[in-house]
Amino acid sequence: MRIATWNVNSVRQRADHLATWLKERAPDVVCLQELKCVDEAFPAEAIEALGYNVAVHGQKTFNGVAILSKHPLSDVRRGLPGDDDDQQARYIEALVEAPSGATRVASIYLPNGNPIGTEKFAYKLAWMERLIAHARDLLALEEATVLAGDYNVIPEPRDARNPALWVDDALFQPESRGAFRRLCALGYTEAVRATTDADGVYTFWDYQAGAWQKNNGIRIDHLLLSPQAADRLASASIDKHVRAWEKSSDHVPVIVDLSDR
């Protein structure tokens, strides 16, 4: 079971890249973020033509998340529990029913939170508390669960090429990193760090200032595995080559392979 996450920075702008990459990697499940379109504008037909079922939680202009799956999707939840007034489309969850068994998958677009000291940073931290509460509830189901997405958190200094550049940024604040650690400490395994201790492992490179050419990247896209999923973790990888494609997203896909039961 191959499960991936990718912040595409506009699914309409990235439709060709997405199709190319789906054919190249043939993931079973893909969590997308930053669709930047409403449900009706999502390019579902092109994706369905490649053999995927689609569950979308879109929003005009900003945010938007989706789950693509070669296997049937059920039990779809749109929106993160804990605040009925939250209108931002940043969370979708579904049960993926593969022949080898079911896996619960969430596509997460955690708030950026910049600049610090504003309502935006408070919203980020509050959203993380809601995510922790929901992630705790999911653990109680004792299922194979994968929480995948753009967490907008640099977990550790080694997850940035130049950590000093990020000390005043919401992605690297002690509060952000602490909430991410508490999320993992509930019992989730962060897949990439479970498979490598290497430096220089990034998932995002800014469009500006030649960040890609200088490998000035950060690691902010993560897949968190419940114990039942972590037991099956075979490998994790980052599709860095996609960042070199013409008019690429500023994020690249991150993949986990789970062995069949």
Add this chain to the structure above:
DNA sequence: ATGGCGGTGGAGCACCGA
């Protein structure tokens, strides 16, 4: 680096991202 780039909405340039 004084966001230098890219996407959206909507037809200017403000707003957002990280």
